[in-house]
Amino acid sequence: MSAVLTLAAWGLAGASLAGMGYQTVAVRHLRRFLGGPRPRPSARPAVSLLKPLCGNEPHLAGNLRSFRDQDYPAVQIVYGVADADDPALSAIARDGDASSDDRETIVVDPTGHGCNLKVGNLLNMLPRAHGEVLVIADSDVRVEPRYLDDVVAPLADPSVGLVTCLYVGRPNDGLWSRIGAMGINHGFLPSALVARAVGRHDGCFGATMALRRETLDSVGGLAPLQDILADDWALGAAVRRGGLRITLAARPVDIIVHEPDFGSLFAHEIRWGRTIAAVDRTSYMASVITQPVALAALAVLLGAMAWPFAGVLLAACAVRLWAIRAEERALVLPRAGLPAVALRELLSFVVFIVACCGRTVIWRGRRFTIRRDGTLESKEGIPT
Known part of the structure; x- marks a missing residue:
């Protein structure tokens, strides 16, 4: 079992490294978009x-x-x-x-x-x-x-x-x-x-x-x-x-x-996530690559806190924070505090997991199920 967990940890670490690459690409495309002609x-x-x-x-x-x-x-x-x-x-x-x-x-x-x-x-x-x-x-x-x-x-x-x-x-x-x-x-x-x-x-x-x-x-x-x-x-x-x-x-x-x-x-955010997952589940599942910190943290847990995985986690935190600061500058946003950044990263991963595991959403006080074709099925319409 330990060998399986270690292999899974290496897979998560590799995905986290790919996610770090994604962060640099995302910042570059944001800057290019905002600097384009009107x-x-x-x-x-x-x-x-x-x-x-x-x-x-x-x-x-x-x-x-x-x-x-x-x-x-x-x-x-x-x-x-x-x-x-x-x-x-x-x-x-x-x-x-x-x-x-x-x-x-x-x-x-x-x-x-x-x-x-x-x-x-x-x-x-x-x-x-x-x-x-x-x-x-x-x-x-x-x-x-x-x-x-x-x-x-x-x-x-x-x-x-x-x-x-x-x-x-x-x-x-x-x-x-x-x-x-x-x-x-x-x-x-x-x-x-x-x-x-x-x-x-x-x-x-x-x-x-x-x-x-x-x-x-x-x-x-x-x-x-x-x-x-x-x-x-x-x-x-x-x-x-x-x-x-x-x-x-x-x-x-x-x-x-x-x-x-x-x-x-x-x-x-669950409504957003489940809506996207309903109409394009493959792409939604693949979007986990955008969360290198969460992937690296899971690698650390599965890898019994081994130092290579801890190193990947530190690198993921640094790259993600760099990307957030670069995006704040590009969009002229106020600088978010580190506790808010950490809370946002945790919430994003929780939303991703929960959105993958159901089809029920709350919209304007009414409960619906999203069918596989993206249409809504009312679930009693009761206030919540």
Whole structure:
């Protein structure tokens, strides 16, 4: 048995070394991406911005204001809620009264469409959108004035069917919001760039999805997504099946990370992990390579604390900390303390393990099971 454990420890140590190499590649691609050009669109077609809302989350009024303040000539903003008493409406009012002309439209419609409430909201909003280009952006997103130029410019290429945005986590007050933002900034964001560098061009992210109206019509619209949790991934897959490409906007957007407690953060990240694992389990399992510290720590435990494995662990800690500091500088982020870095590393590995071992998720107080095709099965819909 000891020989088997030692062999496993060497395997984990080797995986950790590979993970250290991954960290250096991720930093290089992040720097290259952020330093790239920001092309201006050759044309500026009319845009409809679709903002599905549910609840008055922190900083919502400021997020919405950033979309109103676009340096773009023809923009219609469509806000959508399912309930006339939704407090998100007060955030719109605080930011300035939405006009009744073609520039801003509020849709209040309780009509249900499947399990995915966001997609149901969008289906109710879509008939009121008039633009040639449709831009769907989540409520927690905050953008720069050049945002629409960034997402419209790639659509001048007829081979591009959808433009999406990477995102940087900007935490609300509190420890768990900071830990959640670190998971985005030092986990998701560099991993998405490495994935594209190795040929994975299927990433599509709900922070922004921009496409021509004719493209959306050609792939069957939004109705096929109404029971899919990963609606962004499914829309991107539909566009790719239609023979068109997904590309990234030249700059990431910000998302406001609000996690009031550990339970909220854990449920949120388990939902993310299980959603990815449901639609692409092989890639999700392979993503363990992005966690060299955890792999090296396991090697130390299985290898009976032998010095070669302890050396690998020390090297993994040093490389991972170097990568985090480099990413903080590139993204102009505040420097995280070492206890927060350690907590984030531990939580990332726990989330990975738990997400691999189940399909149940909690979403807006309702319990669902994610089927193997990514669709949702409601489990009683009871509050939790």
